[in-house]
Amino acid sequence: MEKKYELIKTYGESYSIIALKDFTLITGEQIKKGDLGGFVKSEDCLSQDGLCWVMYGAFVYGKVSGNAVVKFPAEVYGTVSENAVVQNDVEIKQNAIVTGNAVIKDSAIVEGTVSGNAVVQDRTYVGPNATVTGNAVVQADQYINYGVVTTDLLGTNDLLGMLYAEFGIVPKDGKVILRMVMARRYDEDDKVKYFFINERKTSKFLSRDFKLGKKYRVPSDHPPIYLSHGMWDLYDFAEYGLAHDPVIVEFEVYIKDIVGVEDNCALVNKFTPLRVMLDEEQYMAMITNKGV
Numbered sequence: 001m002e003k004k005y006e007l008i009k010t011y012g013e014s015y016s017i018i019a020l021k022d023f024t025l026i027t028g029e030q031i032k033k034g035d036l037g038g039f040v041k042s043e044d045c046l047s048q049d050g051l052c053w054v055m056y057g058a059f060v061y062g063k064v065s066g067n068a069v070v071k072f073p074a075e076v077y078g079t080v081s082e083n084a085v086v087q088n089d090v091e092i093k094q095n096a097i098v099t100g101n102a103v104i105k106d107s108a109i110v111e112g113t114v115s116g117n118a119v120v121q122d123r124t125y126v127g128p129n130a131t132v133t134g135n136a137v138v139q140a141d142q143y144i145n146y147g148v149v150t151t152d153l154l155g156t157n158d159l160l161g162m163l164y165a166e167f168g169i170v171p172k173d174g175k176v177i178l179r180m181v182m183a184r185r186y187d188e189d190d191k192v193k194y195f196f197i198n199e200r201k202t203s204k205f206l207s208r209d210f211k212l213g214k215k216y217r218v219p220s221d222h223p224p225i226y227l228s229h230g231m232w233d234l235y236d237f238a239e240y241g242l243a244h245d246p247v248i249v250e251f252e253v254y255i256k257d258i259v260g261v262e263d264n265c266a267l268v269n270k271f272t273p274l275r276v277m278l279d280e281e282q283y284m285a286m287i288t289n290k291g292v
Contacts, residue, residue, distance in 0.1 A: 003048050005037065014039040017046065017054060025053055026067045026083055038070065052081075062092065066099075078110070095128065102132075112144070130165065142166065143264040154261075162261040167229035171255050178227035178253055178266055179277060182210070184245045194249060194273060196225075212249075215272045224259050224267035227251055231278075248278040 004023065007015035017037035024030055031037075031053060038054035040046050040061075046054055047065035054060050057072030064070055068080045071087035078096030080086055086104045093111040098104055100115040107123045114120055116133040124138045127145040132138055134150035142154060146168040153161045163169055169176050182194040193209035205222050218225060231248070250273075257270040278286070 001048060005046070005048070007040070007043060008036075010039065013041060014059070015042070023051055025051055025069050027069050027071075027085055029055075029069075038072065058086075062094065068098075084114075093128075096126075100133075108138075116150075118149075141263050142261075157260070159255065159258055159261065163258075163266065166261060166264055167266075169229060174256070175252055175254050176258075176266075177274070178229050178251045178268070178271075179231075179248055180227050180251065181246055182249045182273075184247050184276070184279070185209075194247070197246065210273050212273050212275060215270065218269045218271075224269050225271070226263070226265035227253065227268055227271065228265045230264070246280055247276045248283075250274045250277045 003020055005017045005019050008018055010016045016039055019031050019033055019035045019037065021033050022031065036056050038056055038058035038060065040054060045060045045063060046052060050065060051067040052064050053069055054064060055071040058070045058074045060070060060076040062076045062078045064076060064080045066082040068082060068084045070076055070080060074086045074090040076086060076092040077094040078092045080092060080098045082099045084098045084100065084102045086092060086098060088105045089107045090104050091109045092098055092104065093109065096110045097113045098110060101117045102114040103119045104110055104114060106121045108120045110120060110126045111128040112126045112130040114126060114132045116135065118132045118134065118136040120126055120132060120138040122139045123141050125143045126132055126138065129146055130144045131148045132144060133148065136149045137152035137155060138144055138149065139154055144165050147164055149165050151158065153165060160171065163176060181197055183197050184192060184194055186192055193211065195209055196206045203222070205219055206225065210216065252272040252274050253266065253268050254270065258266050258268050260267040
C-alpha cells in the first residue's frame with residue numbers, strides 16, 4: 001500500500017504528519033506533497049487509505065478514516081469516518097462516532113453518534129445517549145441528550161421533540177415537570193417563601209416571593225422565564241454567595257404554556273411551583289453517599 005503521509009516527531013506524545021503525495025480533499029482543499037498536516041498520537045489515528053486528512057493545527061487522538069476531514073481548530077478523541085467533516089473549534093469526545101456525510105462545526109461538542117447528512121453547529125452538544133442522523137440540524141446552543149433526532153427540531157419548533165431530546169421527558173396529561181434552583185427564606189411569621197436567584201434586581205415580576213402550589217402567569221410585557229430539568233451543584237450556590245439556602249424546586253407546566261426551548265431550558269409563560277425536590281443538606285448527603 002502506498003502511504004500518503006509519514007510521521008514527524010514534534011513534542012510530547014504527538015506527531016505531525018507530512019504529505020507524501022498530492023491529493024484533493026472532499027472539502028476541496030489541495031494537499032501537495034510535502035505539506036504539513038495536523039497532529040496525531042500515532043499512525044493508528046489516521047488511516048493511510050482514502051482521502052482522509054487532518055489539517056495543520058488540529059489534533060487527533062482517536063481514529064480518522066475514509067474521506068473524513070478534520071480542520072483546525074478541532075480535537076478528536078473518538079471516531080470520524082466516511083465523508084464526515086469536523087472543523088472550527090470542535091471536540092469529538094472519546095467513544096463518540098461521527099460518520100456518513102455529517103458536519104460538526106462552530107464550537108460543537110459530540111459525545112454520542114452523528115451520522116447521515118446531519119449538521120451539528122453553533123455551540124451545541126450531543127450527549128453519549130443521543131444519536132443525530134438523517135437530515136437533522138442541531139444549532140443555537142441546543143443540548144441533545146436523549147433519543148434519536150432526525151430533523152431540525154428548533155427550525156420546526158417541535159416542542160415535544162425538543163423536550164425529549166434535551167430533557168428526556170414525555171408529557172403526561174399535557175403537562176411536564178421542570179426544575180430550577182431557587183432560594184428559600186422565612187418571613188417574620190416563620191412562613192417559608194421562595195424567590196428566583198439573581199433576578200431580584202433585574203425583574204419586577206421575578207423579584208417577588210413565590211409560594212408552592214400556586215399558579216403564576218408571566219405578565220404580557222415580560223419575557224418568558226427559563227426552567228430546566230437538570231440537577232445543580234447546590235454547594236456551589238451557597239459557597240460562592242449566589243444564594244442563601246438554595247433549593248431545587250419542581251414546577252408543573254402545561255405544554256401549551258411552553259413557547260420554546262433554548263440553552264437547555266424551556267421558556268414558559270405560566271407555571272406552578274410544586275415542591276422542593278432537594279435542599280443543600282439533602283444534596284450534600286446524596287453526593288456523600290455516592291462518593292462524589
